[in-house]
Amino acid sequence: MNGSNSGANSQLILALSKGRIFDDTLPLLEAAGITVKDNPETSRKLILATNDPNVRVIIVRATDVPTYVQYGAADFGVAGKDVLLEHGGEGLYQPIDLNIAACRMAVAVQAGFDYATAVRQGARLRVATKFVETAREHFAAKGVHVDLIKLYGSMELAPLVGLSDAIVDVVSTGNTLRANNLVEVEHIMEISSRLVVNQAALKLKRERLQPIIEAFERASKNQG
Numbered sequence: 001m002n003g004s005n006s007g008a009n010s011q012l013i014l015a016l017s018k019g020r021i022f023d024d025t026l027p028l029l030e031a032a033g034i035t036v037k038d039n040p041e042t043s044r045k046l047i048l049a050t051n052d053p054n055v056r057v058i059i060v061r062a063t064d065v066p067t068y069v070q071y072g073a074a075d076f077g078v079a080g081k082d083v084l085l086e087h088g089g090e091g092l093y094q095p096i097d098l099n100i101a102a103c104r105m106a107v108a109v110q111a112g113f114d115y116a117t118a119v120r121q122g123a124r125l126r127v128a129t130k131f132v133e134t135a136r137e138h139f140a141a142k143g144v145h146v147d148l149i150k151l152y153g154s155m156e157l158a159p160l161v162g163l164s165d166a167i168v169d170v171v172s173t174g175n176t177l178r179a180n181n182l183v184e185v186e187h188i189m190e191i192s193s194r195l196v197v198n199q200a201a202l203k204l205k206r207e208r209l210q211p212i213i214e215a216f217e218r219a220s221k222n223q224g
């Protein structure tokens with residue numbers, strides 16, 4: 001009735017993306033007594049076994065994590081607030097902020113571009129971003145008129161080749177901006193990654209999920 005991935009005795013599936021989210025989630029899994037047996041950086045497997053035969057990890061693109069969890073193909077997952085805001089969060093229960101993969105969402109322009117004056121004079125700005133929903137809300141709240149240009153990566157290039165006046169992107173060290181002669185002109189919000197749980201799984205598999213959620217919560221608090 002609910003497909004193969006349901007019922008009290010079935011498997012738990014956790015959706016993660018490779019890289020910083022996978023790396024930062026490993027210690028939380030360890031705190032829950034779960035050890036992942038494959039390394040996604042060296043293995044081509046997309047379904048990874050763990051020491052618990054009832055828990056498997058699937059490796060998907062960061063932006064696809066909420067979709068897998070929303071539809072119940074994964075019971076739970078880890079995704080950045082940036083990704084969750086674009087997705088909208090439908091069908092997802094978000095019990096905890098894991099305080100991992102921290103960064104900030106910011107507006108950046110080429111060094112020398114007078115952003116403040118352009119905004120004050122009411123210029124219509126072209127803004128390139130992967131985060132169109134967040135960008136739309138940010139500029140609407142400020143009453144700034146923008147034309148949003150959707151990109152899927154390397155936003156930093158857009159102002160350098162005249163595609164846009166500004167970008168909205170996530171920044172952590174700021175090294176990529178500096179290396180490309182860009183400067184941050186507005187801070188939009190702090191970003192960290194969240195645990196997301198399929199709403200039906202939370203009810204049907206609560207007994208299995210709850211101890212993992214609690215272990216993640218304890219371990220993420222200790223990370224500071």
Ligand code: PRT
Pocket residue numbers: 017018019020021061062063079080081082083101102103153169170171172173174175176177191192193
């Ligand atoms: O890489 P891919 O296109 O598959 O997807 P993704 O970039 O969304 O995934 P991933 O794994 O790179 O990021 C997953 C999550 O990590 C994001 O959704 C954010 O919540 C979070 N995060 C934390 C970051 C960064 N820090 C970060 N620095 N995501 C991306 N970056 C980018 C940044 O945009 C810049 O282009 O990394 C580049 C380097 O940043 P600096 O400032 O350290 O130079």
Ligand code: MG
Pocket residue numbers: none
């Ligand atoms: Mg990336």
